[in-house]
Amino acid sequence: MFGRRFSVLIVAVMVLGIILTACGAEEAQKVCAVLDTGGENDRSFNEFTLKGARDAAAEAGLEFAHIVSEAETDYEKNIQNFIDEGCSMIITVGFLMGDVTAAAARENPDVDFAIVDVEYFPGLGCDESLSDCYEEDLSNVTSLMFAEDEVGYLAGVLAGCMSESGVIGSVSGMEIPPVVKxxxxxxxxxRTQNPDIETLNVYIPDFNDPSTGKQAGQAMLDDGADIIFGVGGNTGNGGVLAAHEAGKLGIGVDVDQYNTYPDVAPSLLTSAAKNMDVAAFNAVTAFANGELQAGINLGTVENEGIGLAPYHDQEANIPDECKAAVDEAKAGLAAGTIDTGYGP
Structure with missing residues (x-):
């Protein structure tokens, strides 16, 4: 009788152990973010992706960790370290991590990956013989993308309407698809506001070179530009700083730089914002709910994944007709009746 009771007790303990182990495994889900170079407070991709991912993980009760890459050579190592630590979802940031993220995803099909600003196409991220990278190869990868051409178009409408000199500029980072868009x-x-407007642009192969960006911005100002759009992280910031110091106007990028770049805030017309914090937050939330889907999640004007930031200090200086032109363009983009002119 004692032996029978003892056996029942052993079975009960084993069952309880299995249940606790299962619960522990569920609680151990971990979200990790591999950030690009430039630091976690870069006022741009790293900072806002980190914020969205960390907030969502906290809300969902998931463990969270992140690391800042010191150099491009760190990407693969940082991803692998998080895989070895048992991360269930890994978010990577930026175009330069595209190849290493895809390689890691192929080797670790049980880990979910989300990458900001990289999309995969046959011949560009997967074998050209495939018809769909996500369905046939990268079934555990979600690309968090943005229609940069749409929000750039809105910024251009505003700049074209506001420019007094008929010359505007853009100081851009690497010549990669998001920047080109x-x-x-x-x-x-x-050009919709002034068909004869002169548009100056330079691509600088570095997102973290504000000195070169400032020099490029100054050269454009010397050529008559009165508005500079900074399109390239800290490099673009240098161009906007040049405009500010010359008493001209600037347009920020990626986030509302009025809040993140106070040195130039009084001179900012607006910022062409990509809501990266929202995209990262939604991806982690979907993962936590078991609803994260492979493929491209595109932020557009229509779904409010992108948009112009408030006009802040320049609100009173922008004529009503310029604000109306922006609103009209926004409505047209949302309705699909305006073509930005970008084609891959």
């Missing part, structure tokens, strides 16, 4: 939209939006 900003520039093309900006230039075409400006």
């Amino acid at each position: 900003f520039v093309v939209g900006y230039q075409n939006g400006a």
